[in-house]
Every structure is written in C-alpha cells, then in structure tokens.
Amino acid sequence: MANISRINPTGNALDDLFRGFFMQPVKFEGQPEIQIRMDVSEDDQAYTVHAEIPGVKKEDIQVHIDGNQVSIGAEVKNEKEVKEGEKLLRSERYYGSVSRAFSLGQEVDENQAQAKYKDGVLELTLPKKVTVTAKKLVIQ
Structure with a gap:
C-alpha cells in the first residue's frame, strides 16, 4: 500500500502530462530577457x-503610486x-x-513626485x- 496515487476521473494522462506546459514563460533565442532592475x-x-x-x-511606461506602494510597468515591442x-x-x-511593484517605508506625496x-x-x-x-488635548 505504499504506492498510492490519486486518479482524476474527469481528466486523462495527457492532461496531466501537459499541465502547466503552456503557462511556462517562453524565451526565444536571441531575445533579451526582460526585467526591470532597480536601485x-x-x-x-x-x-x-x-x-x-x-x-x-x-510612452510605454506606466508608474502608479498608492500610499507607500509603487508599481512600474512597461510594454515592450520589438520588430525586426x-x-x-x-x-x-x-x-x-x-x-x-514587464512590471515591478514594491513598498516603501513611508507614504509618498503623489502630487510632488517626478519621473524622468x-x-x-x-x-x-x-x-x-x-x-x-x-x-x-489638555482637559480643562
């Protein structure tokens, strides 16, 4: 009884084989890996x-500020x-x-924030x- 396996009556072995296959990130040869590196x-x-x-x-970069939460996103387009x-x-x-989000130790003044x-x-x-x-308050 040491070899117990779970059987999914609605699926089949082919479904189990390809589970998550199409969700893996795809990197084509010669294409740079897209990341946002930050300091x-x-x-x-x-x-x-x-x-x-x-x-x-x-024009393809978006920055959102919500309190102490900051998120940066960008659309990458490459045609050759x-x-x-x-x-x-x-x-x-x-x-x-590509996107990156992070929290800061203190809230940000959105009205004074600048981006270059x-x-x-x-x-x-x-x-x-x-x-x-x-x-x-002092009680009188």
Missing part, C-alpha cells in the same frame, strides 16, 4: 528610484525584418510586458508625505 535610495525628504528599462519608449533586395528573408516580432526617462533608465523622485503628529 532605491532614501534621504530625509524623498526616495530616489533608478529603474533600468532598456529598449522601451517613455531582414531583407535581401525586395525579398523578405525573415520577419520577427516580439511583444510583451533617459538612455533606458527611469528616475523617480518620490518625496515623503509629511506626517501629522498626534496632538494631545
């Missing part, structure tokens, strides 16, 4: 984030055609998206929200 630094007034997103247009005269030898297209994108690096300046300290 986050902090001073008394703000957080500074440097995110490397090479090969992406600034190889022609010999009028004859098309090869045409490749790659479309994908140059040479494949997104720079975010995220000022810390001024916290109001609790006031103790």
Whole structure:
C-alpha cells in the first residue's frame, strides 16, 4: 500500500502530462530577457528610484503610486525584418510586458513626485508625505 496515487476521473494522462506546459514563460533565442532592475535610495525628504528599462519608449511606461506602494510597468515591442533586395528573408516580432511593484517605508506625496526617462533608465523622485503628529488635548 505504499504506492498510492490519486486518479482524476474527469481528466486523462495527457492532461496531466501537459499541465502547466503552456503557462511556462517562453524565451526565444536571441531575445533579451526582460526585467526591470532597480536601485532605491532614501534621504530625509524623498526616495530616489533608478529603474533600468532598456529598449522601451517613455510612452510605454506606466508608474502608479498608492500610499507607500509603487508599481512600474512597461510594454515592450520589438520588430525586426531582414531583407535581401525586395525579398523578405525573415520577419520577427516580439511583444510583451514587464512590471515591478514594491513598498516603501513611508507614504509618498503623489502630487510632488517626478519621473524622468533617459538612455533606458527611469528616475523617480518620490518625496515623503509629511506626517501629522498626534496632538494631545489638555482637559480643562
């Protein structure tokens, strides 16, 4: 009785074989792996984030701030055609998206936040929200 296995009466062995097969990320040869690499630094007034997103247009980058939660997303588009005269030898297209989300130690002032994108690096300046300290009431 040591070899007990679970049988799925509604499925078959072929379903079990391919379970998760189509959910695996696919990387084509010659295509760069898409990642957002980041450096986050902090001073008394703000957080500074440097995110490397090479090969992406600034119009295809989205940054969302919600309290101390920050998310960065980008759409990657890559098209390549190889022609010999009028004859098309090869045409490749790659479309994908990449995102990264993280939490900061303090809430961010969304109205003062700034973003700059140059040479494949997104720079975010995220000022810390001024916290109001609790006031103790004196009872008269």
